[in-house]
Amino acid sequence: MADLNYTTPPNRPATAENPAGRPDDPIWDLIELLFFAYRDFVSDPDDALAKFAFGRAHHRVLHFVNRNPGMKVADLLVILKITKQSLGRVLKQLVDQGYIVQKEGANDRRQRLLYATPKGEALAMKLAGLQTARISRALSELGPAAHEQARRFLIAMIDTDGRDGVLQSIARADQARKPKP
Template sequence: MAEVKSPVNLLFLRDDDLRQGIELLFFAYRDFTAKADETLLQYGFGRAHHRVIYFVGRNPGMTVSELLDILKITKQSLSRVLGQLVRQGFIVQRPGSTDRRQRLLSLTDRGAELERKLTEEQRALVAKAYRSAGAEAVEGFRKVLLGLINETDRERFTPRTQR
């Protein structure tokens, strides 16, 4: 049986291949965020609010410092967004049990419902693309995304047994 060759030599990517990858990322991000943006608009929120809600939902009890480390934004930017989410009852802050200066963040029931709604829309889109692409492509996509993020954040996705 003859071996099927890939139309792209992965060891030598032309400028057009790289530019197409960049373009695809722009279009994918636009479509990935479109429905969430519509939902956020109903609350007067933007993408910064979405990121805060998402990561606090994934990491209940995280500190403000940990959230700043993930988002890579200034304290001032986070303070504005976080303050609004706390005032409107989406996030609750409580002092740390060992260090009372720490502020531990968690979603309220209202926040968890919004996070679920936003994530549900995006999960459906990702699941559809994954099913269409197949398992091998999913793993390849994961490797590409890991290659795009910085080394510190990449460690978040490395199984603990490999660290």
């Protein structure tokens, strides 16, 4: 912990494109920081899951089902951008071991709506807690505006055509959650 002359961005500020028409220099710092930040971000749940013989795939499924109770299988496939065969294996394990239940749709009886069981919710919340601890620690090192700044940056990084769906999904899930009275 000594030499720290690396606190200012080494690249010139990013523009859409240089005046010369030549492509911008790569934004090395953010490219690499995204890699390292995400690597560590997922490592916390990964380690915890290892004790359950579950993996990252199970985490993702359990997370979104817990956040969106009653979601359809098809919705999950769109969010995760995987095939139903890939989902099938993981989902089956979660169902067999009592973390997720499937209920017939009331309107459309072909649907298998997905719900986290209490056991599943507990695990999902535990994993979310690990990730929240890391985010909280990070935000606490920064100013009070950091949450909103991070939020805006991450939103802007999402495909423009997928953005609305993501934001609506987050907003919907938030609303559906019982606010503590």
